[in-house]
Amino acid sequence: MVSPKAVQNYPETYRSREVNILSKWLLSGISGTVISLPGAGRNNLLNFLCYRPDVLQVHYLEAEATRIVVVPVDLSNLPENSPVTMYRAILRAFYWQRHRLPSHLQDHVTSIYAENRGTRDPFIAQTGLYELLLGFQKEALQVTLVFNRFEQFAAEANGRMFTTLRSLRDTFKEILAYIVGMHREIIYLPNREALGELYPLLDNNVCWISAMNDSDSRWVIEQALYRVAERPSPGELNHILALSGGLPVLLRFITSWWVKQSPKPPLESWTEQLLSTYLFDHRLKELWQGLTQEEKSALLALGKTKGRRGETAVSPPEERILQQLAVKGVCHKSSQGWQINSLLWAAYIHLQKEEKQIGKLTQHEKSDLILQASEPVKLAPQEATLLSFLLKHPYERHTYETLILMVWANDHDPISQKQSLHQLIRAIRLKIEPNPSEPLYLITWRDQDDAGYQLFPEGQPL
Template sequence: MMDNYNPNQSPRLLTTFRAADLEAVFGLIHAGQSVEIIGVGSVGKSNFVRHLIRQDVLDTFLHQRYQEKAKIVFVGLDANSLLEPLPSAFNPHQPSGWSGYELLASRLLRAVVEQGILDHLPPEHHAHPEELYAMYQRLWPDDKASVNIIAFRYIEDMLQRIFSAISNIRFVVIFDEFEKFIRELPPRFFQTLRSLRDQFKDRLMYIITARQIMPLLIQTRLYDEYEPFIELFARHYLLPYRPSDTEQTFRRLSIRRDLPPPPLEMREQLMAVTGGHAGLLRASFSAWAPLKVIHPQMSDEEMIRTLLQINEIQEECKTIWRSLSQDECQILFDMVRAQQRNQPIEVSPYRPMAQLLIQKGLLLQTEQMTFANIRPPLFAAFLYASIRPETPSISDVEMNKNPNVIL
């Protein structure tokens, strides 16, 4: 609880933040399993990954709870750091995987150096950081055509040298915002990642974060080329915050912005209307302070109506909508239209796209689902206001205009 608000407290999240998610993901890592973390836009995937790799969180969940004996080294990859792609040596009209290999080698070397994993080795040892750096430099020869072909071999050799020097180490490579990697890198790059995993087994794992499950990110005609990589992953859905996570979020926002948190009753109400969605919670804090447009005496309907007048709230709702596939949007569109026209609609929870929306926390599962099942309530109200009754189809929905909120 935050009744004793102290602006001098640290905004650092406690190790218990998203504890259930941490336990699930670390359980998979401990078992040597790669993990696909799926969540709608602004649900907090990147923030979760930053929390996941904290040493105190690792100690609490992986080493104490699961008794992991190996040293786990996380290697974070940001698609925005990919260098300009080089053309494939086999097809100059297609990009090669060189920029992916360069980024992986660079961040692998950085992780090894920053954590001092190999500092005890003599300079002449084949796995000494200076030797690994020399290998990294070989990714930059003058003959670009040849480096495209052999770049993977350098990555392979770097990992082999590290694993042969230290037996008690496991690497977890994190691809945050995986959609960008899919767009930038060819299928062959991901096939070679599968090859690395097959060689080094559970000493090498991958984590990806994405708004959509991998099969929906890949063109149908290319699925067979990605399938060996997809088969590596167990899937974990990152849902909105639980009440204890919401409390930590309000505490953190209060300290960072040097503003008092909303009273307990209002925090609970904001949790209810936002469903604990990270982006909506952050945006709703501004409605309390500094805007002061919400107050404890408001009903849920009044609060939703007020919040939807705030541009930041509208943008967060648009982010959720845009993170969905067209088939997912179609289900929500049909529910909204039926509600507007007072027509019956019953969506089966067993439809694949409906099941995906349930897994993402956007539909409450019941035997037959209607508009009342859309979650969170604030997002449902946004859709109702944004999808005009006269809109003929989903392709005509305009999310760029501010909705005329009528509840």
């Protein structure tokens, strides 16, 4: 496979903060997860990591570069969900990257791939992959497999495949690590329990892709103007930067929009015109839906209250959430308090101020009163009993039977109460969900063996 041509044109300083973090992972053999909001550039960053070894060698890995091997593996569209198919996909990934290896290892990889590319026997495929990695181990090379779009793989994979990945890493833990790319935290995977021992391996180290710095942002704008003779004025260029807040998807779309405008509209009208365009509304909505309900609540609170010096005043819980959002590249703290990086997204968020029922669910320690964004939720006794139990055991998958016994402890036939449980869940959703038909707090789960509900107190992103 030929490396993506576009990545070869990226500046050597591209995403230097994130590449520096990931380079340290490579050097230390650390596994972890790379996460970004929609349109923040996760795919481009991981492609840069995988296909620009020249940059890694000169600026990050230096003398250690010769012992580091980075292999992108696509598990998001396997023809069959089985360990043997996964083994073969990993072998194929090594084969496609063989040109970067010393000649004797190229021959090693080519030979093993040729022997195993058509096998349907999982033991033979596993043996082939083990023999391949033993060759790298003999050379004292550190191998990192990069699985982008991991949430797509996780949605289809079964427990055996996750166990296989963890077992593979444990067998070669001295030389093998994984980096996975996703658009939200691993805790929000629908079947995260199936990850088993793979879960802590990937969750212990997380790199959020933040907003681009000024240099990278200007480069993205130049790329969007590649075939255009006209260039924005300094004022227009600065306005594109301010409106985008360093988010790649907004940088590209705002620049493309500017190219199509004739004559060029005054700067003060840009925000209104952009927000009235379906394409921008769609992209901004994607970003908004990529946040938890607790994060949305904190952003909506910005500007509502002011401190003594006119700065934006926020509560301690909101401060914690805004610090978390700063890591994600959404906002920053200045002398005037917290501000959203993108002026365009800030304007969009302001339009969402009428959005109802968002904020984290909590329970008062002394009164046991259940709150949502610090406001009491009016609940019937059985509703309060059920929601209180779920708040004490968040994120866990509770079966129907467990929840029925919690609410109707004296009932000797839990199965007969299943419909009553569904009605109770529906009543709670009507009181806590922005859209009860698309729940974000109280989620239904199902697998091959059972079903039930789980609670995300902060309201998971879509």
